Structure formats: C-alpha cells, structure tokens
Amino acid sequence: MNFATIDELQQALAAHDYIADRPLATAIFLALKLQKPLLLEGEAGVGKTEIAKTLARMQDRHLIRLQCYEGLDVNTTIYEWNYTRQMLQIRLIEALGASDAHAALKEIFSPEFLIKRPLLQAIEESWDRPPVLLIDEIDRADEEFEAFLLELLSDWQISIPEIGTIRASQPPTVIITSNRTREIHDALKRRCLFYWIDYPSLDKELRIVNAKVPGASERLSRQVVAFVHELRKLDLFKLPGVAETLDWATALTALDARELTAELVEDTLGAILKYQDDIAQVRRQGVRSILEKVGV
Template sequence: MAARRNVVHSGEVTDAHRAGRPDSPAALADALRATGYLADDGLATAAYLALEMQRPLFCEGEPGTGKTALAQALAQVLGAELIRLQCHDGIDAAQALYDWDFPRQLLHLRALEAAASVDGSTLDADAVEASLYEDRFLLARPILRALRTVPAVLLVDEIDRADDEFEAFLLEVLSEHAVTIPEVGEVRAVVPPVVVLTSNRTREVHDALKRRCLYLWLDHPDVAREIEILRSRLPGVPERLAQQVATAAQKLRTTDLIKPPGVAESLDWARALQLVGARTLDVDSAARTLGAVLKYREDADRVRNRLDSLLAS
C-alpha cells in the first residue's frame, strides 16, 4: 500500500483574506446592491454575521426568493470562486467529495508497463501504486474543491433534497473543514470557505445541521422592493411596466397555482414584455408572454381565463 501523505493547501491565514470585506451589515448591503442583489436589513445582517463568525448560512424559503442568487452575489462581493453542490435524491459523499480518474490511471499503468518491457526494467510495485494516486488523477468534486480554494463560496443548493446520511456527512465536513482521502491523507482548508446552504423546505432538515449554521428565512419581496429589483436588474424597463409586473406577480403568488412565480420569473416576464415591444402590461401582452412567468399548462389555463381581474388596479 502506498504511504499516506498529508496534503494541505499551501498559504498562510493573514489579514489579506479579510481585506476589502464589508465592515458592517450596511456596507455589505451596499456591496450586494452593486452586484444587482437588493438585500434588506435582516438579510444583510445575517450574511454579515455569517462572514464574521465563519458560520454557514442556512437559507430557507419558497423557490424563487433569492437564496441561490445570494450565494452568487456574495461570491462577487468577496472576489471568490463560487462552487456549487447541487443536491438531489440519492446524492452521496463520493459525488460531493472526490473520485479517481480510473481510465487515466489505467492508461498510466499501461504506459509504465510498456516502458518497462522496452528497457527490460522491473517495476517497483509501491512506486507504481503511489504514482496512481497523484493529484493529476484526483477528480475534485465541489466540497473538496471548496476546501482547496482560497477564497471560495460553497453553495450547497437544495439540501432538503438529500437524505439523512448525506446530512450527517455534510455536518462533519462543515465542523472540521477537512476530509480524509484514504490513498492521500487529510485535506484541510487553511481558510474555510464561505458556506451557503439553501432549502425549499420540501422536508425538515435535521436540527444538528441547523445548529451548526446561522438561519435566514427568505420571503418573496413586497411590491415596492420587487419594483426596485426589476428596475435595478433591467434598467431599460419602463417604470409603469415594472410596477404592473410586480403587482401581477404578487397576485399570482396568492393564487392557487402549482408553481407560483419567484423573482426570477418576474424578471423573465418583464424582459419578455420588453422584447415584444410592450410598454404596459395588458390582457393581450400578458397572454402572449405567460410562458415566461408560469411553467405549468394548468397554471397558464387558470390564469388566462381571468387576466382581467389579475391586471385590474
């Protein structure tokens, strides 16, 4: 068996890693706004504390409330690499951590054997085995990449879709900021990544994981903030159109729909209306662009039959 080797990302923890970071919740809110993400006081404070306390930020809320976008905006603010781990039913530690590039290892082994047969040398078994587990054959998955990258924002998206076993594994990694690769040794983050976990609350996440994090519930924005988001992300959208789209989206969220629209759908809707030349949202323009905001035929049929009431002031 090859000798175990400790592999730790090189570098020193210095104040340089904190240089340029917002020094207050208000400063963070301003920095997020510069990226196009509008954060209220509660959100900015929770994100600021997560950065200062080096704790994961657990973001929970309905789909489309800006949870994933927050991680993306934080990465921009911090000048960090965004590394995303998309959770799904059946995800396991290997998919999140690492794998070995078996085809390349096999080619490497055959090359060594071919070279030895040409010159008549004898392969050293320990040396050959060690060479098979060099870093070039290691396929780093999101968590391992995040531990080895400085600076990094690790987005663990939709953790509620994973199972209990994966939650337990993730809890250990977030507590230790380190993993052990049997063939290599320990990989420990010199500078822990900023971690954002999101959940659409399709199931309850265990208390043990939540206790490790700072908690943030994200609601859909009110009309005024949604108008501000639309005008910020789509500077060319007419003020009247932004107001109508935001108001209609708010009404849709209180309608019995399979999938109520989030902010992303509001942005798509406003953009679609712009592209078809609409200056205001009326029955005709709404009917033509419903596919930008509603994603199920049943929802579209239900809304199309009552567009007059939806668009009434």
C-alpha cells in the same frame, strides 16, 4: 473583501444588483464573520442561489457550484481516483522493472492521481482567496449526502483514506439552498446559520426589477410587480417567484411593451404561471379584473 458593518455589506450587495433587506444582510454578514455556512430556505425563485453568485462576483472570488441530485456520492462530490492513469502507471512501473509493491501502491495513490470534485476543490490550498461554495437545492440529494457534508462543514476538512486529512487553511464561504421538498436533517441545520427568504414586499420587488431589468419602463415595472402581487393573493398551486417576475418583465420588454394590457397578459401568462390549472384559474377570475385592481 471584509465588510466592517452590515450597512456596508447591504450597500455592496445593492451595488451588485442584489436587494437584500436588513435581516438577510445580517445573516450574510454573520456567515462571513463567523465563517459558518448559511442555509437559505424559501419558495422557488426568491433569489436564494443568486446570493452566492452575487457574493462571488462582488468579492471577486471563485464560485464553485454543486447542483444536488439523488445519488450524489463521494466520487461525484469530493474526489475520485483517475483509474486510467493509475493503470497506465502500473504498467509503467512494471516496464521500468521496479517491483516494490509498497512503493508502487504509494505512488499511484498520491494526490497526483486524484480528480478533485467540487467539495474538495473548495477547501484546496491553491486559491489566493477562499472561494464561495454553493450547494444548490440540497433537498434534491438524499440523506446520505448530508452525512458527507457534516465533516466538511464543521471542521473544514475532508478525509481521504489513502492520503489523509485535507484541511482548508481559509474556509470557503458556503451557501446552501433548499426548496424544502423534504426536511433537512437537524445535524446539518445546526451547523449552519438559517434564513428563510420570503416573497419580497411590493416596494422591494420593484427595486429588484429596476435593478435587474433596466430596459423596462418605470410604468411597466410598476404594473408588472403589482400584478404579480395580486396573483400571490390568489390560491394558486404554484405562486410566481421573483424569478418569474423578472422573466416576465424581460419578456414584456422584449415585446416592446410600454404598459400592461389584457391581451398582452393573456399572451404571456406562461412566463409567470407554470401549471395549467393555475392559468385556467386566473383566466376564470378574469385578467381584466386583476388589472383593474392593479389600477391599469
């Protein structure tokens, strides 16, 4: 699982259908080498989450995913006590007649009664190789959540008042993604390596489509990618991401399309454009004229 060079990593990613250009491969390489979290920002659907999945698959490591939302707290991300079991245990202690309060307290607040949530799982001992921890869309969580992360990400440890500090012997590889719906706090950013993923070049996107939708004919893929690139030049509210390109190519393949036609595009615009205004704008512009630019 160790990559000696950036090239090696880049090739391994490509072998697992992830086409990364060299600067991105360098950032991932350094995240692995320096054991630092990697913060990926970029528009929706450019393949941020996919990196974590690919890394896990490629190195045969466990993927622990934490989808962020507002109000994430210690109980849902780090640990929670198993209250039901604790209460039963208290009854049991009583029934057995042991009345030493201290001992009872110690017993019911032992690791055995702990429910481990994703962040705690990620630094646990029991993995034979450290897992990949994906903290997805951190911008959806509130700022308080970022504060929980600081201790974990800089020292690879978590403090539980009743038990003490739990420290990872092998730090997990952490990938954090953000769609930038709000600014992430600098304290968190500084603990991470940072990489901004842009929309791919035509050539790169074509390679991505070829890798991910092998069923699509070469001609169709070429047209689809060129069409999406034309769309990205328009002034749309939400530009289509790579995810949309892939969805569209898959949809067209499922329809047995061999090449793009104006009707086909009209019928399937919903796969790439997700706002009514945008669809209306493309229609006004004329699907045919865009197709002409693409050379269909």
